[in-house]
Amino acid sequence: MCKGEILPEKTHLDSLSLKYLQELVIGLGMPKFRAMQIYKWIHHKNCEEISDMTDISVADRKKLSEVGVFTSLDVSDIRKSAKDGSVKFLFRLFDGELIEAVILNDGKRFTACISSQVGCLMGCTFCATAKLGLKRNLTTGEIVKQVKRLNEYLADSEKKLNNLVFMGMGEPLDNLDNVKSALTILLDDNGYGFSHRKITLSTCGLTDKITELFEMDTPVNLAVSVNSPDDEIRKEIMPVANKYPLSSLMDVLKKLPLTKRKSITIEYVLLKGFNDSIEDAKKLVKMLKGLDKVKVNLITYNSGAEAGFSSPSEKETLKFQEYLISNNVGVFIRKSLGSDIEGACGQLRAKHEDVS
Numbered sequence: 490m491c492k493g494e495i496l497p498e499k500t501h502l503d504s505l506s507l508k509y510l511q512e513l514v515i516g517l518g519m520p521k522f523r524a525m526q527i528y529k530w531i532h533h534k535n536c537e538e539i540s541d542m543t544d545i546s547v548a549d550r551k552k553l554s555e556v557g558v559f560t561s562l563d564v565s566d567i568r569k570s571a572k573d574g575s576v577k578f579l580f581r582l583f584d585g586e587l588i589e590a591v592i593l594n595d596g597k598r599f600t601a602c603i604s605s606q607v608g609c610l611m612g613c614t615f616c617a618t619a620k621l622g623l624k625r626n627l628t629t630g631e632i633v634k635q636v637k638r639l640n641e642y643l644a645d646s647e648k649k650l651n652n653l654v655f656m657g658m659g660e661p662l663d664n665l666d667n668v669k670s671a672l673t674i675l676l677d678d679n680g681y682g683f684s685h686r687k688i689t690l691s692t693c694g695l696t697d698k699i700t701e702l703f704e705m706d707t708p709v710n711l712a713v714s715v716n717s718p719d720d721e722i723r724k725e726i727m728p729v730a731n732k733y734p735l736s737s738l739m740d741v742l743k744k745l746p747l748t749k750r751k752s753i754t755i756e757y758v759l760l761k762g763f764n765d766s767i768e769d770a771k772k773l774v775k776m777l778k779g780l781d782k783v784k785v786n787l788i789t790y791n792s793g794a795e796a797g798f799s800s801p802s803e804k805e806t807l808k809f810q811e812y813l814i815s816n817n818v819g820v821f822i823r824k825s826l827g828s829d830i831e832g833a834c835g836q837l838r839a840k841h842e843d844v845s
């Protein structure tokens with residue numbers, strides 16, 4: 490599926506998969522091959538004006554402009570971290586809403602962290618985006634265009650994105666239709682040409698939607714935000730745990746076809762005195778037993794806008810990590826990037842709203 494968003498009068502051309510673009514051009518009386526030309530103009534040549542598509546006849550460009558428009562995504566703010574080189578973008582959408590995306594740079598690769606919704610319904614207490622509630626889903630075009638804008642920024646230094654993670658604002662599985670449509674374009678060689686191994690979708694654990702995601706031919710990597718091996722503790726910070734207990738989440742993960750999934754990352758934000766004890770680590774090891782190809786990503790908390798939590802010390806973090814390693818659980822530590830640029834999701838937008 491990738492029908493794009495049909496406005497009352499016009500279609501967002503950059504929301505359409507090649508298949509639906511072909512349907513559109515045929516419906517307009519153009520030859521089918523026009524669709525590929527238009528698709529490449531949009532996704533390969535950064536074209537945002539139909540009049541710039543110079544290898545398409547003037548008559549066909551006129552027909553296209555009568556039905557088609559481009560998604561609006563304007564850069565409202567850019568902040569570059571002096572500490573770690575990450576770059577945070579605030580984008581303004583056609584209705585004035587603001588979303589965030591970040592370029593993360595580990596010295597070798599550039600990873601885009603993009604948003605899937607304006608706000609979020611999931612209510613995780615450690616997250617700035619949760620405070621907004623869900624305002625609306627992003628369209629397919631708005632998701633894809635974040636990648637385009639970040640690549641445009643990198644192009645100035647002749648670089649481009651290597652990886653893509655859906656870890657910005659919103660729960661991607663709560664906007665699954667548009668996210669799947671965006672993935673179709675991002676994975677398409679004639680679109681953005683990302684390998685499915687280079688894209689990771691992060692979820693707070695909507696188990697039924699995880700199953701639906703894996704009905705795709707080439708599902709992307711999955712990261713699941715767990716944050717506690719204990720349902721009662723998890724419920725305190727992740728209301729989603731009331732609907733989807735860890736036992737059902739683990740069941741679904743264990744049943745995912747190994748042929749389709751490469752690995753699963755369990756995300757665990759370490760919160761001092763809350764979920765960082767050796768007892769927690771023991772329960773986590775027990776919970777993950779029987780789950781193949783899994784690794785744990787320990788995240789040090791970016792204590793920005795959210796009150797009530799802080800990060801454990803480096804020593805405490807290493808102790809937690811060592812326990813997992815000694816019990817044969819693959820684990821790595823990810824530092825929160827961009828602490829000087831409101832790096833955690835939702836923080837930059839929250840900052841803008843504070844001052845506006």
Ligand code: SF4
Nearest residue numbers: 609611613616619659
């Ligand atoms: S952490 Fe993710 S799922 Fe939870 S509220 Fe924030 S954006 Fe939503």
